[in-house]
Amino acid sequence: MSEERFGEFVLVRRHADGHVAELALDRPKAMNAVSTEMARSIAGACAALGADREVRVVVLSSTHERAFCVGADLKERNSFSDADLVRQRPVARGAYTGVLELPVPTIAAVHGFALGGGFELALSCDLIVADGTAVVGLPEVSVGVIPGGGGTQLLPRRVGAARAAELIFTARRLAAAEARELGLVDELVGDGQDREAALALGARIAANSPVGLRAAKRALRLGQGLDLRAGLEVEDAAWRSVAFSGDRAEGVAAFNEKRPPQWPGE
Numbered sequence: 001m002s003e004e005r006f007g008e009f010v011l012v013r014r015h016a017d018g019h020v021a022e023l024a025l026d027r028p029k030a031m032n033a034v035s036t037e038m039a040r041s042i043a044g045a046c047a048a049l050g051a052d053r054e055v056r057v058v059v060l061s062s063t064h065e066r067a068f069c070v071g072a073d074l075k076e077r078n079s080f081s082d083a084d085l086v087r088q089r090p091v092a093r094g095a096y097t098g099v100l101e102l103p104v105p106t107i108a109a110v111h112g113f114a115l116g117g118g119f120e121l122a123l124s125c126d127l128i129v130a131d132g133t134a135v136v137g138l139p140e141v142s143v144g145v146i147p148g149g150g151g152t153q154l155l156p157r158r159v160g161a162a163r164a165a166e167l168i169f170t171a172r173r174l175a176a177a178e179a180r181e182l183g184l185v186d187e188l189v190g191d192g193q194d195r196e197a198a199l200a201l202g203a204r205i206a207a208n209s210p211v212g213l214r215a216a217k218r219a220l221r222l223g224q225g226l227d228l229r230a231g232l233e234v235e236d237a238a239w240r241s242v243a244f245s246g247d248r249a250e251g252v253a254a255f256n257e258k259r260p261p262q263w264p265g266e
Helices: 036-051 074-078 082-100 117-123 151-159 161-170 176-182 194-206 210-223 228-243 246-257
Strands: 002-006 010-015 020-025 057-062 067-069 106-110 113-115 127-131 135-137 173-175 187-189
Touching (some): 036 082, 067 106, 127 194
Parallel strands (some): 106 127
Antiparallel strands (some): 002 010
């Protein structure tokens, strides 16, 4: 396993022959509160991972024992002037869109607190694995703002408009069991097992065609919100992008020869 640091607060580890990248939030003294510097590091790590053709899956995790991420750094925000806040906004957005726009499947490994912007980072992933200690929520209206890292758009896509409205308007926190029941997380595992389970899921996904995975994610994301006819056109375009690829040829050959595929990734 290799490691690379992006700034002071983000650590990238490579697993499964480099095909599974773990982006670990590593600001333990602040329970991974997202400062301006940390936001830049998350965006930078995502840009590097998205451009790396060896990466097939990204797992977003935390090195803190009791928190995934508690959201924006409100201590830093308290010192901001209005002009500071305006200048910081695109930097903050860059962290969330960096995760959201990763071209490969993404999995959040959540334990402890995942609140506000912390939960929005998880929502920006395709799948969320949580352990029994997880506490999630979007409490922004309780401090006079709104979810600004994608929460008002991503949460209703998971749980529906009315449920998302109730959760955002009340600012309430949900324990792991209720979060799983309502669909805010996708898989609930034993305490302390979220990272291990997410990495195992990532390895299973990464065994598949890298060309196919990127195209499938593109079709899933671009098709959201479209009517069926338009969505099927998105799917057809994604299919055409893989139908004549080396991965498709290798996949068919490996199936017929009853052997594991050796993906060329092109």
